[in-house]
Amino acid sequence: MKNNQWSSRLGFVLATAGAAIGLGNLWKFPYIMGRNGGFSFLIVYLLFIVILGLPVMMLEMSLGRYSGKNPVESYKKINKKAGIVGFLGVFAAFVILSYYSVIGGWILKYLFSYVTTANAPADFAAFSASNETVFWHFLFMASAVIICLMGVKGIEKASKFMMPALFILMIIIIVRTVTLPNAVEGLKFMFVPSDNSSFTFTSISEALGQVFYSLSLCMGITITYGSYLKKDENIPKSCAQVAVMDTAIAVLAGIAIFPAVFSFGLDVQQGPGLIFGTLPKIFSEIGGGFIFAIAFFILVFFAAVTSAIALLEVPVSYVTQKWNIGRKKAVLGVGFAIFLLGVPSCLATGALSGFTVAGYNFFDLMSVFTDNILLPLSGLLMCWFVGWRWEPKILANEMALGAKKFKLAKVWVFTIKYITPILILVVTISGFVNIYNTVTA
Secondary structure, X not given: XXXXXXXXXXXXXXXXXXXXXXXXXXXXXXXXXXXXXXXXXXXXXXXXXXXXXXXXXXXXXXXXXHHOOOHHHHHHHHOHHHHHHXXXXXXXXXXXXXXXXXXXXXXXXXXXXXXXXXXXXXXXXXXXXXXXXXXXXXXXXHHHHHHHHOHHHHHHHHHHHHHHHHHHHHHHHHHHHOOXXXXXXXXXXXHOOOOOOOOOHHXXXXXXXXXXXXXXXXXXHHHHHHOOOOOOOOHHHXXXXXXXXXXXXXXXXXXXXXXXXXXXOOOOOOOOOHHHHHHHHXXXXXXXXXXXXXXXXXXXXXXXXXXXXXXXXXXXXXXXXXXXXXXXXXXXXXXXXXXXXXXXXXXXXXXXXXXXXXXXXXXXXXXXXXXXXXXXXXXXXXXXXXXXXXXXXXXXXXXXXXXXXXXOHHHHHHHHHHHHHHHHHHHHHHHHHHHXXXXXX
């Protein structure tokens, strides 16, 4: 077996699912769903998974296997000018991990606090604004670096353990939360239609953006993992399995959180503080709550670190192939650079709170830069080069190698050429409107 090739289909699927399943599912999806109408948002999100998420994932995975290279070289194989698309993906992964790791550090702090004191940190706002976050950011990045140092085998082994453990822990927590008083109201919020004014056009745009974030699209991850794939792998089937696993975890996260939120009469629309501000209050009120808290934050850590190693693998793959650098040096060098870029995000609400650009602190600026500029731009250029400057049927044929026949090839080509770019434009325009509103507020 080659060092840069998956040893088994199960390892590949779990690793790819681990790359997609992360904070986007367990942290971001519940609070976005909470502020955008519950059931209505869920239906639109599921629709976009099918018509946007799956086609783009299949494109990236088949392109990676077709080229056998990192994202930049993969796109250069299409068109010499298309290398910029791959570079945007590599750069996006680099920047995203810098602030993603900060949140990962928060998770480690909460886990450590529950293990040592059976309680959450006293004040999340005070902790997140302290210099202490740099230490936890470093620990989280170190955990991702250690796994990546072991190469594809290390990623595979970690995913084979962490993904099943994640599902088991999620079920344990759900069993507890759905038995809380008034928990049924949380389930109704998710699964029963209602006349909810919180669902707007912006909600549709957020559902689109969440699909990109949740499935880790246009970040170079799926291309990189696809480049390690054997030719007999059924790409459409694998992508469908990953999408189902990813969506299932997002929905299960909602089932774990919303019954508890409604049971304790908390604000379902409170936003990003849902996990770090609200859940600790809930855990403190239920019998044996600290045990469930430990299980929950282990669960979130597993999800976060499997995505982190995927984000790290993207620039590492590029650096090793571009400059023929040994993997150990590449992992350590890239990991340290990402850590340094993440330090200002750690201090964004503390020591660097006075530094803002267009009303955004450094942490929010990095998020806006990737979500509203890098990822949509990469997606639009992807559709242009693959759909219009190349022959997308080549990738359709690549998908058919392991599937024997790709029956939806014509539908997929039409989607990549027309539907996907239109949907990405909606996300882009909405994102810039939100930026404008923030600047002019």
